[in-house]
Amino acid sequence: MRTYEVFLKPDGRDEFRHAGSIEAPNDEVALVMARENYARRAEGSRLWLVDRARIVVGDEDFVAPNADKPHRHNDGARVAERRRRLREDGK
Amino acid sequence: MEAFEGFLDDGGIVEPDDAMPDAYREAVFRFIEMHANSELMGGLTERDWIPRTPGLRHKMATLAKTQDEIGHGHLLYMVAADLGVKTRTGMLEDLFAGRSRFHNVFHYRAKTWGDQVAIAFLVDAAALVSQQAVFKVCSYGPYRRILKRIIAEEGFHMRFGEERMLRIAEGTDVQRSMFQRSINDWWWPALQLFGPDSRPDDVLLRWHIKSERNEVLRDRWVQKFVPLLQGYGFAIPDPGLAFDEEEGHWVSGPIDWEPLEKTVQQAGPDSARRIGEAAANWADSQWVRDALDRVAALPDVA
Ligand SMILES: [Fe+2]
Ligand SMILES: [Fe+2]
Numbered sequence: 001m002r003t004y005e006v007f008l009k010p011d012g013r014d015e016f017r018h019a020g021s022i023e024a025p026n027d028e029v030a031l032v033m034a035r036e037n038y039a040r041r042a043e044g045s046r047l048w049l050v051d052r053a054r055i056v057v058g059d060e061d062f063v064a065p066n067a068d069k070p071h072r073h074n075d076g077a078r079v080a081e082r083r084r085r086l087r088e089d090g091k
Numbered sequence: 092m093e094a095f096e097g098f099l100d101d102g103g104i105v106e107p108d109d110a111m112p113d114a115y116r117e118a119v120f121r122f123i124e125m126h127a128n129s130e131l132m133g134g135l136t137e138r139d140w141i142p143r144t145p146g147l148r149h150k151m152a153t154l155a156k157t158q159d160e161i162g163h164g165h166l167l168y169m170v171a172a173d174l175g176v177k178t179r180t181g182m183l184e185d186l187f188a189g190r191s192r193f194h195n196v197f198h199y200r201a202k203t204w205g206d207q208v209a210i211a212f213l214v215d216a217a218a219l220v221s222q223q224a225v226f227k228v229c230s231y232g233p234y235r236r237i238l239k240r241i242i243a244e245e246g247f248h249m250r251f252g253e254e255r256m257l258r259i260a261e262g263t264d265v266q267r268s269m270f271q272r273s274i275n276d277w278w279w280p281a282l283q284l285f286g287p288d289s290r291p292d293d294v295l296l297r298w299h300i301k302s303e304r305n306e307v308l309r310d311r312w313v314q315k316f317v318p319l320l321q322g323y324g325f326a327i328p329d330p331g332l333a334f335d336e337e338e339g340h341w342v343s344g345p346i347d348w349e350p351l352e353k354t355v356q357q358a359g360p361d362s363a364r365r366i367g368e369a370a371a372n373w374a375d376s377q378w379v380r381d382a383l384d385r386v387a388a389l390p391d392v393a
Contacts, residue, residue, distance in 0.1 A: 036158070
């Protein structure tokens, strides 16, 4: 038996979302199981199944350091400050 | 544990791969396992009523509800198994051997269509009230996400229950008195589904698995169903029930917790038969699992 992660895409606008998981012996049976368990009332129009064993995981130590890279952001504060000074000087 | 509790208090969400204290893992697992068992036991009774549901539209709805309940069990067993405490098969074997718990209401027998309607209406509503309170805060991510789906579907069940109840309420005297008997039988079990008052040190509350105390949820349910049933001309089988005019609030009479205690010990009026039926169903469906195992053993076509 394999465990599959189930992703559903609700409509043309939204991205695929993780719905949950399902156990099945192969892809074909997994599709039926996923539809009958997660999409009984048209919760999505497309379905992705990913074998859990094949998921590539980036853990927190690897991913999270990117939270601390201020040079990748610009909140516009410096420009706003300069504009304010120019306005006040022009008075 | 202190850091972990601080994380939970700040609204932290725990995912299956995260480190978590064993006591938390155990508590979340027990809670989800009992929920999963209850869905499965409920689904099996629902199935018994497919051939006996009157009218094609409602018969089809019972079919859909059966699939929903079994589906809820299925998803919850997946979430519970990922906690690594027991395998899914282990949980099912414990259930069929009477070693693990399920909700009190499934320890009673539904004898008439009136009972089945009372269950769909009163019991599904009680389950819905408690699930909503868990969903509101639940710190365990996978459970919270699955609850969202379950709650939406329980909403359908409750609406079907209400529609069926209305038809009986507008029916003949025979139908109405059948339903009154069902209320008499199911009022207390449904009310006891919420359990006795929460203890002050309830870890389910402390760890944000539940958001509200049992007595608060129970009271909310009473406020809704007393006026509803009375409005349709039915009586509530609680001689101590009183209306507090000043507070505008219904107050239940003393609750006898003995019947609930019995169900916890698997000694309810219908416990043995229900568990036996579930075990027999598990044995009868062995051929399906065998077939799936044979498919799993086949070489990949691709
Ligand atoms: Fe359910
Ligand atoms: Fe339900």
